[in-house]
Amino acid sequence: MQTKVLIIGAGPTGLMMASQLSRFGIDYIIIDQKATITDQSKALAVQARTMEVYQQMGIAEEAVEQGMIGRAVNFVINGKRLQRINLANIGEGLSPFPYINMLEQSKNEAILNNFIEQRQNGVLWNTSLDSFTQNEDGVTATLHHKDGEELTIKADWLVGADGASSPVRKQLGMTFLGDTHEQPFFVADVQINWAFEGHELYICLDKNNFLACFPMKGERHFRLVGVVPPTLLNKEELTFEEVLVDLLPKLNFELKLDQVKWFATYKIHHRVVNNFQRGRCFLAGDAAHIHSPAGGQGMNTGLMDAYNLAWKLALVIQEKASPKLLKTYNEERLPFAQQLVNTTDTAFETIISNNPLVRFFRLNILPTGLRFATSFERTRKLAFRTVSQIAVNYRPYSLSRNGNTSSFSSKTPQAGDRFPYFPTKAGTTFDWLKGTAFQVLYFYTKEHTATLDRLSKYFDLSELEINLHLIAKSTDSAIFDDLGIKEEGLFIIRPDMYIGYRSDVVDLADIEIYFGEHLP
Numbered sequence: 001m002q003t004k005v006l007i008i009g010a011g012p013t014g015l016m017m018a019s020q021l022s023r024f025g026i027d028y029i030i031i032d033q034k035a036t037i038t039d040q041s042k043a044l045a046v047q048a049r050t051m052e053v054y055q056q057m058g059i060a061e062e063a064v065e066q067g068m069i070g071r072a073v074n075f076v077i078n079g080k081r082l083q084r085i086n087l088a089n090i091g092e093g094l095s096p097f098p099y100i101n102m103l104e105q106s107k108n109e110a111i112l113n114n115f116i117e118q119r120q121n122g123v124l125w126n127t128s129l130d131s132f133t134q135n136e137d138g139v140t141a142t143l144h145h146k147d148g149e150e151l152t153i154k155a156d157w158l159v160g161a162d163g164a165s166s167p168v169r170k171q172l173g174m175t176f177l178g179d180t181h182e183q184p185f186f187v188a189d190v191q192i193n194w195a196f197e198g199h200e201l202y203i204c205l206d207k208n209n210f211l212a213c214f215p216m217k218g219e220r221h222f223r224l225v226g227v228v229p230p231t232l233l234n235k236e237e238l239t240f241e242e243v244l245v246d247l248l249p250k251l252n253f254e255l256k257l258d259q260v261k262w263f264a265t266y267k268i269h270h271r272v273v274n275n276f277q278r279g280r281c282f283l284a285g286d287a288a289h290i291h292s293p294a295g296g297q298g299m300n301t302g303l304m305d306a307y308n309l310a311w312k313l314a315l316v317i318q319e320k321a322s323p324k325l326l327k328t329y330n331e332e333r334l335p336f337a338q339q340l341v342n343t344t345d346t347a348f349e350t351i352i353s354n355n356p357l358v359r360f361f362r363l364n365i366l367p368t369g370l371r372f373a374t375s376f377e378r379t380r381k382l383a384f385r386t387v388s389q390i391a392v393n394y395r396p397y398s399l400s401r402n403g404n405t406s407s408f409s410s411k412t413p414q415a416g417d418r419f420p421y422f423p424t425k426a427g428t429t430f431d432w433l434k435g436t437a438f439q440v441l442y443f444y445t446k447e448h449t450a451t452l453d454r455l456s457k458y459f460d461l462s463e464l465e466i467n468l469h470l471i472a473k474s475t476d477s478a479i480f481d482d483l484g485i486k487e488e489g490l491f492i493i494r495p496d497m498y499i500g501y502r503s504d505v506v507d508l509a510d511i512e513i514y515f516g517e518h519l520p
């Protein structure tokens with residue numbers, strides 16, 4: 001068998017990789033050793049940035065319908081609800097999805113699996129990667145099907161989206177530096193009855209224990225997460241009922257368990273690979289970085305790795321870009337993964353640490369401090385921008401270029417930023433960012449016909465698919481204010497909705513340099 005891209009692993013990351021390649025019409029094979037998509041809920045939080053990508057793919061409506069909005073977080077200390085922080089529409093005006101969508105991993109996987117099955121080829125289930133070799137021309141992988149049949153696949157490129165214990169990463173000999181938290185965690189999907197009203201997030205704390213209760217779609221359906229009590233550590237076949245009997249009195253908290261749908265214990269790691277690429281092989285998702293679930297970032301980051309890599313790989317395969325474009329995948333995603341592992345680890349330590357100072361902070365300062373901070377519009381927006389991943393930027397890296405910017409204001413988005421979302425007279429800024437092409441947005445006050453002619457001729461001749469949008473100040477001057485543009489502004493937006501280039505004049509030579517450097 002032969003293909004352009006062989007994807008190992010059909011978790012959320014691998015399925016997103018296949019989905020994106022199918023949008024570009026690239027031939028791929030995706031395999032997984034499992035029999036089908038996971039039936040375990042696992043990751044629960046779908047962040048706004050992921051929802052924006054889903055919208056570009058045409059699957060956001062399904063994801064909204066099947067999920068539920070995380071409306072508020074409540075802090076319960078020693079059994080009493082002390083603080084409630086409203087989260088509904090926390091990102092109003094910043095994203096078409098100004099909230100966290102509580103949609104479990106299994107449902108995300110089902111939506112993505114459906115997407116690829118309808119457009120191109122589905123997953124080869126029950127099929128495991130045994131080994132692979134690579135040389136300058138491609139990759140040869142040996143696989144076996146559950147029924148014993150052996151398969152050899154030749155591919156131009158290989159993507160290891162094969163999870164935390166990634167055989168691809170191991171075979172590539174990449175380091176996976178970091179550590180493992182000793183205390184095991186539990187997760188349980190349950191139906192409960194308790195005194196609290198509202199289908200909201202509850203964080204219950206006392207000096208040494210915590211229980212986080214995340215709302216899930218369905219009546220009284222919650223995900224409960226906490227540390228396995230030390231007295232139960234050596235117990236064989238631990239049940240969730242036993243965990244609750246130990247934990248609830250300590251938290252001074254009552255809760256009636258009606259049904260346990262899923263219960264698992266696991267250890268939390270924080271590790272990052274040393275490079276996301278080796279030769280013709282890439283790593284993405286948990287294969288490249290793992291960290292605590294604090295902040296609900298894990299699955300989202302894997303999805304965004306795949307989204308970042310797929311368009312670059314597609315253009316290289318279509319011979320519209322030089323293979324050196326692929327280096328920007330590691331350049332852009334590795335620093336973010338490193339930063340994420342550190343911040344989620346700090347957040348996690350704050351929740352579990354037994355250090356008396358941290359404990360005091362956790363019980364006495366954190367709930368009130370968060371409530372106070374989020375009562376200000378500015379801090380609410382900052383918190384949303386960070387957690388939702390819409391603030392992730394690639395400013396320092398080689399695919400971001402600022403031309404002449406002297407007339408732009410400080411609020412003008414920079415090269416390397418996700419293009420901002422806001423409403424316009426005709427719709428929203430995201431209406432310009434549909435499809436898989438580069439989008440060039442040219443904002444002008446006075447029409448320069450000769451310049452525009454040259455610009456559109458240049459883009460017409462390009463091998464790349466480039467759409468030119470002309471936006472006159474006379475039709476919607478508010479956009480100019482929102483983007484900090486005085487007279488003129490030109491933005492080249494990459495297929496992943498990030499600004500690649502910006503300038504306040506049309507400088508064709510500079511644009512040629514931008515495209516020439518990576519996308520000849």
Ligand SMILES: Cc1cc2nc3c(=O)[nH]c(=O)nc-3n(C[C@H](O)[C@H](O)[C@H](O)COP(=O)(O)OP(=O)(O)OC[C@H]3O[C@@H](n4cnc5c(N)ncnc54)[C@H](O)[C@@H]3O)c2cc1C
Pocket residue numbers: 008009010011012013014031032033034042043044045105127128129130161162163164166167187264266284285286287293296297298299300302
């Ligand atoms: C109990 C639990 C709770 C979690 N809770 C959260 C949360 O609340 N929020 C959050 O953001 N994240 C959470 N996570 C993490 C989240 O599930 C992962 O970040 C996410 O699954 C990563 O997706 P992935 O596609 O990169 O890897 P995976 O989902 O692990 O998928 C990898 C796939 O590769 C396949 N595979 C492996 N080896 C081979 C092979 N040799 N051949 C073929 N196929 C292979 C596996 O079968 C698997 O399907 C949780 C994880 C667990 C386990």
